[in-house]
Amino acid sequence: MKRIVTATVLNQSGVLNRITGLFTRRQFNIESITVGATETEGISKMTFVVHVEDDRMVEQVVKQLNKQIDVLKVNDITDQAIVTRELALLKVMTTPQTRAEINVIIEPFRATIIDVAKDSVTIQVVGNFEKIEAMIELLRPYGIKEVARTGQTAIKRGSQRLVSESKTFSILN
Amino acid sequence: MSQNAKAEEFNMEKQSPVKTSPINGADLFVEILKKENVEVMFGYPGGAVLPLYDALYKNPIRHILARHEQAAIHAAEGYARVSGKPGVVLATSGPGATNLVTGITDAMMDSIPLVVFTGQVATGVIGSDAFQEADVIGITMPITKHNYQVRSMDDLPRIVHEAFHIATTGRPGPVLIDIPKDIAGMVGEPKFVDEINLPGYQPNFKPNSLQVKKLRGALAEAKKPVILAGAGVLHAKASAELLEFVEKMQIPVVNTLLGLGGFPSNHPLFLGMGGMHGTHTANIALYEADLLINIGARFDDRLTGNLSHFARNATVAHIDIDPAEIGKNVETHIPIVADAREALKKILSLDFEAPKANEWRAKLQQDKVDHPLWNTEDGEGISPQALMKIIHEITNGDAVVTTDVGQHQMWTAQYYGFTKPDQWVTSGGLGTMGFGFPAAIGAQIAKPDKTVVAVAGDAGFQMTLQELGLVAELKLPIKIIVYNNMALGMVRQWQETFYEERYSQSLIPVQPDFVKLADAYGIRGYVVQTEEEAEKVMSETLNNNEPVLIDCRIKPKEMVYPMIAPGKGLHEMIGVKPQ
Numbered sequence: 147m148k149r150i151v152t153a154t155v156l157n158q159s160g161v162l163n164r165i166t167g168l169f170t171r172r173q174f175n176i177e178s179i180t181v182g183a184t185e186t187e188g189i190s191k192m193t194f195v196v197h198v199e200d201d202r203m204v205e206q207v208v209k210q211l212n213k214q215i216d217v218l219k220v221n222d223i224t225d226q227a228i229v230t231r232e233l234a235l236l237k238v239m240t241t242p243q244t245r246a247e248i249n250v251i252i253e254p255f256r257a258t259i260i261d262v263a264k265d266s267v268t269i270q271v272v273g274n275f276e277k278i279e280a281m282i283e284l285l286r287p288y289g290i291k292e293v294a295r296t297g298q299t300a301i302k303r304g305s306q307r308l309v310s311e312s313k314t315f316s317i318l319n
Numbered sequence: 320m321s322q323n324a325k326a327e328e329f330n331m332e333k334q335s336p337v338k339t340s341p342i343n344g345a346d347l348f349v350e351i352l353k354k355e356n357v358e359v360m361f362g363y364p365g366g367a368v369l370p371l372y373d374a375l376y377k378n379p380i381r382h383i384l385a386r387h388e389q390a391a392i393h394a395a396e397g398y399a400r401v402s403g404k405p406g407v408v409l410a411t412s413g414p415g416a417t418n419l420v421t422g423i424t425d426a427m428m429d430s431i432p433l434v435v436f437t438g439q440v441a442t443g444v445i446g447s448d449a450f451q452e453a454d455v456i457g458i459t460m461p462i463t464k465h466n467y468q469v470r471s472m473d474d475l476p477r478i479v480h481e482a483f484h485i486a487t488t489g490r491p492g493p494v495l496i497d498i499p500k501d502i503a504g505m506v507g508e509p510k511f512v513d514e515i516n517l518p519g520y521q522p523n524f525k526p527n528s529l530q531v532k533k534l535r536g537a538l539a540e541a542k543k544p545v546i547l548a549g550a551g552v553l554h555a556k557a558s559a560e561l562l563e564f565v566e567k568m569q570i571p572v573v574n575t576l577l578g579l580g581g582f583p584s585n586h587p588l589f590l591g592m593g594g595m596h597g598t599h600t601a602n603i604a605l606y607e608a609d610l611l612i613n614i615g616a617r618f619d620d621r622l623t624g625n626l627s628h629f630a631r632n633a634t635v636a637h638i639d640i641d642p643a644e645i646g647k648n649v650e651t652h653i654p655i656v657a658d659a660r661e662a663l664k665k666i667l668s669l670d671f672e673a674p675k676a677n678e679w680r681a682k683l684q685q686d687k688v689d690h691p692l693w694n695t696e697d698g699e700g701i702s703p704q705a706l707m708k709i710i711h712e713i714t715n716g717d718a719v720v721t722t723d724v725g726q727h728q729m730w731t732a733q734y735y736g737f738t739k740p741d742q743w744v745t746s747g748g749l750g751t752m753g754f755g756f757p758a759a760i761g762a763q764i765a766k767p768d769k770t771v772v773a774v775a776g777d778a779g780f781q782m783t784l785q786e787l788g789l790v791a792e793l794k795l796p797i798k799i800i801v802y803n804n805m806a807l808g809m810v811r812q813w814q815e816t817f818y819e820e821r822y823s824q825s826l827i828p829v830q831p832d833f834v835k836l837a838d839a840y841g842i843r844g845y846v847v848q849t850e851e852e853a854e855k856v857m858s859e860t861l862n863n864n865e866p867v868l869i870d871c872r873i874k875p876k877e878m879v880y881p882m883i884a885p886g887k888g889l890h891e892m893i894g895v896k897p898q
């Protein structure tokens with residue numbers, strides 16, 4: 147199953163290395179990692195999308211991350227009210243005939259064309275994982291030359307609905 | 320003093336009431352170690368640490384010059400294990416640092432507090448493949464609790480203080496500090512640091528009351544309770560509390576390999592060591608229990624055997640300072656994240672009802688009688704099991720005993736009979752051959768008045784035997800007992816059992832003359848061929864104040880039993896004494 151885990155980390159040199167090393171060593175399967183600054187200087191936030199076999203494994207992911215000295219806080223936010231977003235850039239082959247069609251396809255996704263060449267266009271789309279997958283599927287028949295994706299980042303919604311089965315692992319259990 | 324300098328000094332005093340004078344990085348390094356109360360360090364010099372060694376020359380801290388960095392770090396581990404203080408290691412960059420890797424990993428696996436300093440090439444050339452440069456931070460990231468590279472001399476006091484804090488608190492472990500050579504030459508007036516500010520590192524010592532209540536409920540209902548006591552009991556200095564709890568509740572106790580000595584082995588409720596070479600009774604108790612209380616053990620696979628058979632009918636309670644160990648290998652119903660001593664103190668302060676386990680205790684007592692440890696082989700040579708009993712007798716069961724890895728390690732664990740904490744030093748998690756002898760050196764340095772016995776196989780001893788030089792130099796009265804079976808015994812045992820006696824690369828037909836070898840270092844050596852000879856030589860040498868090496872010719876084909884084959888459950892022991 148897929149889980150979204152976030153970690154707040156001290157922005158020390160090597161911290162990314164520590165964490166990716168940990169994932170490899172413990173055979174945790176990561177789909178994506180994003181890292182970026184937060185509202186506090188010196189503190190970064192990482193968002194991981196991980197594939198785990200069961201609850202025990204995601205618990206291990208959280209606990210092992212928590213053990214790192216430079217990691218301040220870890221949350222499995224999959225079951226909370228969250229917003230996830232990813233940005234993707236797609237270079238799609240075009241002919242004069244298909245160009246208009248492509249425009250129509252991407253419009254409902256609120257994607258934009260950010261570069262145009264003789265035989266291709268580059269499209270930028272922002273959305274959650276499923277939305278981006280769906281758009282890629284629709285464009286595939288036209289010939290996708292290149293895809294660049296940022297990986298998902300996530301944030302908790304301002305107001306949380308009550309989630310009874312929320313998965314948080316405190317170190318105190 | 321020139322006018323100018325005088326004026327400057329005057330100014331400085333006016334500015335800061337605490338007078339700090341400029342100091343270079345190397346001198347600062349030594350000052351900080353003294354502030355951390357480091358009384359001894361283990362190391363080996365080289366280019367990148369010459370400035371540090373020069374500072375130590377002028378302002379000495381006792382330094383033990385091992386003959387190989389691997390031995391230096393194993394000695395530091397032995398020192399830490401019996402003294403309860405962190406072991407401090409210093410090695411040069413590149414090969415000095417990489418020679419430490421085995422020891423760092425060993426300390427990580429067995430939760431031994433170490434602070435390891437490595438030299439590094441100067442900041443300006445890091446990353447240029449300079450002479451004796453190695454990416455020690457990268458190499459040791461997965462094998463340290465934490466590591467640091469010092470980038471500015473001003474950070475040195477904070478980093479060292481944090482390193483000692485991290486190494487010794489929570490679940491102990493090795494912390495490494497990599498010091499580029501130019502840091503030693505920088506001059507400044509850095510402030511010493513007393514407080515710790517590590518928001519990401521807050522080990523939890525006190526148990527959660529709700530979980531403790533759950534344990535109380537489980538105990539009241541249990542009919543077949545058993546305690547598994549690991550090294551966490553020793554690290555937390557919780558043996559007295561454990562004994563009190565056990566006697567109050569009358570619960571049988573199993574030790575892990577590393578936990579030996581945390582509970583007296585001569586206690587009627589002690590069932591022995593559990594796991595691959597554990598006693599029949601200990602393993603059956605773990606297998607059949609309806610309540611398993613793990614205190615400070617990490618459910619290592621050598622202990623649990625095949626997990627699908629492990630404690631299948633048991634409610635599992637687990638007390639551990641490291642939350643990540645709880646539920647890692649075995650599903651846990653009552654997780655208690657706490658220091659073992661704090662948890663036991665809390666439990667003892669409450670009114671707990673003892674489980675009704677008369678039948679269970681009687682069954683286990685009977686099992687102890689029916690299936691004790693035993694030996695099968697009648698061939699030529701000394702019985703290794705009887706030999707360990709002789710060593711126990713002559714040392715009154717009171718020696719600090721270190722072992723290497725292999726058959727002799729298991730026989731020592733099975734037969735020495737540990738009754739007190741901190742007298743047992745062995746490499747458990749990593750199973751590091753070459754560990755035992757240098758670890759004994761560190762143990763003897765920590766406890767100069769104790770008898771320290773280093774038990775080693777003939778193969779493992781040859782991995783670090785160069786430290787005979789150190790024993791001779793320091794006149795350490797270590798008793799080196801070589802269990803000589805002319806083989807990599809444990810490998811041979813597996814090949815006999817699982818590979819149809821194809822002894823691929825496990826027999827050593829040519830051994831050095833260990834007596835002459837000892838003699839070359841001015842250490843007295845003996846060869847003994849029979850138990851009578853062993854008894855005679857040992858009663859003359861084990862309690863005197865001199866080092867000795869005794870080459871004991873044991874039965875070469877003796878096996879360590881019982882044994883659980885890889886992939887089997889704890890109930891599937893082979894080599895159990897038939898009734």
Ligand SMILES: Cc1ncc(C[n+]2csc(CCOP(=O)(O)OP(=O)(O)O)c2C)c(N)n1
Nearest residue numbers: 725726727750752776777778779807808809
């Ligand atoms: C550094 C290292 N290399 C290899 C092994 C694998 N190994 C485990 S026990 C053993 C044999 C040890 O032989 P010896 O030291 O003579 O002890 P014995 O088993 O005969 O008591 C070997 C090779 C190991 N544990 N450590």
